[in-house]
Amino acid sequence: MPLPLRHIAVAAAGAIFCAAAWAQSAADIARPAAVIPLESEPAAKLITYPPLAGPLARGVVIIQFRTENLRIMPVFGSAAVDVSPHLGHIHVTVDDWHGTWAHTSEDPVILVGLEPGKHKILLELADPSHKILSGETVIVTVPEQKAPKAKSHEHGQPDQG
Numbered sequence: 001m002p003l004p005l006r007h008i009a010v011a012a013a014g015a016i017f018c019a020a021a022w023a024q025s026a027a028d029i030a031r032p033a034a035v036i037p038l039e040s041e042p043a044a045k046l047i048t049y050p051p052l053a054g055p056l057a058r059g060v061v062i063i064q065f066r067t068e069n070l071r072i073m074p075v076f077g078s079a080a081v082d083v084s085p086h087l088g089h090i091h092v093t094v095d096d097w098h099g100t101w102a103h104t105s106e107d108p109v110i111l112v113g114l115e116p117g118k119h120k121i122l123l124e125l126a127d128p129s130h131k132i133l134s135g136e137t138v139i140v141t142v143p144e145q146k147a148p149k150a151k152s153h154e155h156g157q158p159d160q161g
């Protein structure tokens with residue numbers, strides 16, 4: 001094989017190998033195939049990200065998250081616990097508040113109206129029977145909001161037209 005062709009062949013083989021390796025790692029991160037029940041699934045994981053900086057500067061807390069080995073869905077009850085792939089939802093608690101709400105989609109958690117200062121947002125991964133599987137605490141510091149500039153009370157000159 002002439003040298004350039006061999007290089008191309010090696011590059012092509014490398015590309016195929018890399019694509020296969022990438023597909024493998026992407027598949028590991030993504031959800032398992034839903035077509036067959038999995039005999040054993042690794043433990044469910046919740047991964048949270050720091051609040052988005054831009055909205056936080058305006059006092060809007062947006063917490064993105066993702067899960068591994070569990071799908072967030074509004075499905076409840078003991079019969080759903082053993083479903084494969086695993087299902088669940090997230091319990092959200094703000095500042096050790098006595099109440100918790102259930103977040104049942106993979107959309108980000110969005111909080112508006114928190115007082116300026118430090119807050120503790122607890123996100124807990126729960127199975128369909130509400131058993132807590134794992135939890136992550138996101139610490140959020142809501143900045144002091146500048147009061148909106150009072151509009152000056154200027155009297156314009158009336159149109160002379």
Ligand SMILES: [Cu+2]
Pocket residue numbers: 089091102126129130131
């Ligand atoms: Cu629950």
